[in-house]
Amino acid sequence: MNNTLLLHCSDSSLLAIDRLDAEAHAAAAAFVAAGTAANTVRSYRSALAYWAAWLQLRYGHTLEAGPLADTVVVQFILDHLARPEAGGWQYLLPPVLDAALVDVGVKAKLGALSYNTIRHRLAVLAKWHALKDWPSPTEATTVKTLLREARKAQTRQGVSVRKKSAAVREPLEAMLATCSDGVRGLRDRALLLLAWSGGGRRRSEVVGLQVGDVCQLDADTWLYALGITKTETEGVRREKPLRGPAAQALAAWLAAAPASTGPLFRRVYRGGRVGTAGLSCDQIARIVQRRAQLAGLDGDWSAHSLRSGFVSEAGRQGVPLGEVMAMTEHRSIHTVMGYFQAGSLLNSRATTLLTGADPVTGSSATKPLAGSHPMDSRHVAPTED
Incomplete structure (x- = not known):
């Protein structure tokens, strides 16, 4: 039987057992691309374009030539991450190369560059090496040590990792109050409330929602279904509830812009005409920024403000962390805890030890600390350190 099978195979159709041919590589790459979120693909392309340009200018080297040495990655970090020196901030990238990177459009x-941008570029480089089955230079001890110490040095100089403002209840309500501009306001109100009340949805998840993904249970409750997301890649549909104002806002939007198929949130044109095209991720971010601006809110607002704000408000209201993560679908407790603790500590009695006031009601539960009043006879002058 084996001889019969071999008669049907020409020598040219036989594959090498120890490696993939070009067609198989292309097919595997197509699967990876199809299974990766569009935003992630764009960020990978941008980062790889930067690596390609920098390598060509700095070393006359191409990404395809082979795995990079850890010394190249160390040079990349030193070229792009500012360090405190002689009363200023220095980095090693020559000005002529800096200008060239801007001229070719990759910078x-x-x-x-910011610390976060450099970390992202290194993560993409590691992904590139993994796809090529090359050892990643980002795993070298020299690289990890340099990054760790560089982060400490910047922090000591007052450079902190920038985070977007969190839309807890008060700023969210201020944004919602601006949604009185006809059909556009109905859409934005429904979008903001679904993204926030529905578990702090990512903008890609909001964009991906279709009309068929929502259903009404009663006057005060809707369900919406999620499929493939950043952390759930199997495509198993999970239903999440929308109640109260979020359910009412969604009903009002669908009544104003009825549709049986297509994107749940669509573009609204001048005159209040609702189109058929769905919103992009960038448009979701601009809606949040526009509503924050109309509300007169200070801060740095983005689509992520809704996600972090939901978690912070849940912590503030004492919602158990497990219930919060069931809604947000965070996989890492470390990731979610930063926002959750920021909210929960707002109501912590540990923040009012001097006054004894209840952080929620403002009423005093204990006497003020002895010596807290300048005329208190028990006041003791502090000793010098």
Whole structure:
């Protein structure tokens, strides 16, 4: 039987047992691309374009030539991450190369990159090496040590990792109050409340929702279904509830812009005409920023403000962390805890030890600390350190 099978195979159709051919590589790459979120694909392409340009200018080297040495990655970090020196901030990238990177369109402006941007570029480089089955230089001890110490050095100089403002209840309500501008306001109100009350949805998840993904249970409750997301890649549908104002806002939007198929949130044109095209991730971010601006809110607002704000408010109201994560679908407790603790500590009695006031009601539960009043006879002058 084996001889019969071999008669049907020409020598050209036989594959090498120890490696994939070009067609198989292309097919595998297509699967990876199809299974990766569009935003992630765009960020990977942008980062790889930067690596390619920097390598060509700095070393005359290409990404395809082979795995990079850890010394190249160390040079990349030193070229782009500003360090405190002689009363200023220095980095090693020559100005002529900096200008060239801007000229070819892979860099937005001259100057150092942020720590987060560099970490992202290194993560993409590691992914590139993994896809090529090459050892990643980002795993080298020299690279990890440099990053850790660089982060400490920047922190000591007052450079902190920037986080978007969290839309807890008060700023969210201020944004919602601006949604009085006809059909556009109905859409934005429903979008903001679904993204926030529905578990702090990512903008990609909001964009991906279809009309068929929502159903009404009663006047005060809707369900919406999620499929593939950043952390759930199997595509198993999970239903999440929308209640109260969020359910009412969604009903009002669908009544104003009825549809049986297509994206749940669509573009609204001048005159209040609702189109058939869905919103993009960038448009979701702009809606949040526009509503924050109309509300006169200070801060740095983005679509992520809704996600972090939901978690912070849940912590503030004492919702168990397990219930919060069931809604948000965070996989990492470390990731969610930063926002959750920020909210829960707002109501902590540990923040009012001097006054003894209840952080929620403002009423005093204990006497003020002895010596807290300048005329208190028990006041003791502090000794010098």
